[in-house]
Amino acid sequence: MLVNLKTMLSNIDKKAVGSFNIYSYETIHGVCKAVESTKKPAIISFGASYLKNMSFSTVKYIVDEATKNIDVDVALHLDHCGDMDIIKAAIDAGFTSVMYDGSALPFDDNVKNSRAIANMAHSKGVSVEAELGSLALGEYSNETDIDHGQAYTDPENAAEFVNMTGVDALAVSIGTVHGMYKAKPNIRVDILKNIKQNVSIPLVLHGGSGTPEEKIIECIQNGIKKINVNTEISQYTVKKIAEQIYNDPNTHLSKLTLLQSDFVSSVVEKYIKLFSCEN
């Protein structure tokens, strides 16, 4: 069933929920298939940069169809967005949470805009994620072309930001990158621990792809409740599709679209199980 992000994250303890980027019927079904097989919650995440692929209302329609017989929590989330009109359009289409990304702005402007979005979204029962600090750009990222550089989240600023904005979840910058790592990851769990001491709302980790599993577990133990994964889903699926075409150049397109969902599902399932911390 579709729930908002705040409800979903308040229903879990000592685990995290994966936020998986989708851009097509096949990718939505890949995520839903993994939710059905694991019987664990997930966030279906759609970025405004994929509006070339699908409209908000089309995404909502397919998600409604795909989740109507699933009885675990699923949230429909707008990923990174700095445009108020686009955020409003996602809310109007029925998305259950939105991310306002003002991380490149001065602190006061980020506070002002995040608070305005939170007021607007909350009046419609929609949850809001905001971001403080910025992630460096890794390889093969499809989130953004702009590298704002690594700026770790300041724990004291984080507390002030959360109090002033009333947002439901906070994305933090502790060393993960958008895309795949160019060098050995240096995840600053010490900074995360300080943020956690100052902030009581759920914390969000972007740049899950390629992050060492033991670091992910450590982050979950220290307050991370939502983890975004995008690049690895795309890379794995494209690699497997390429292998299929190489092995059988006459593969029918209808079979390829089904295979796409299966490949997406296998990566998503791996992460859902990892984030649930049950092993």
Ligand SMILES: [Zn+2]
């Ligand atoms: Zn991100």
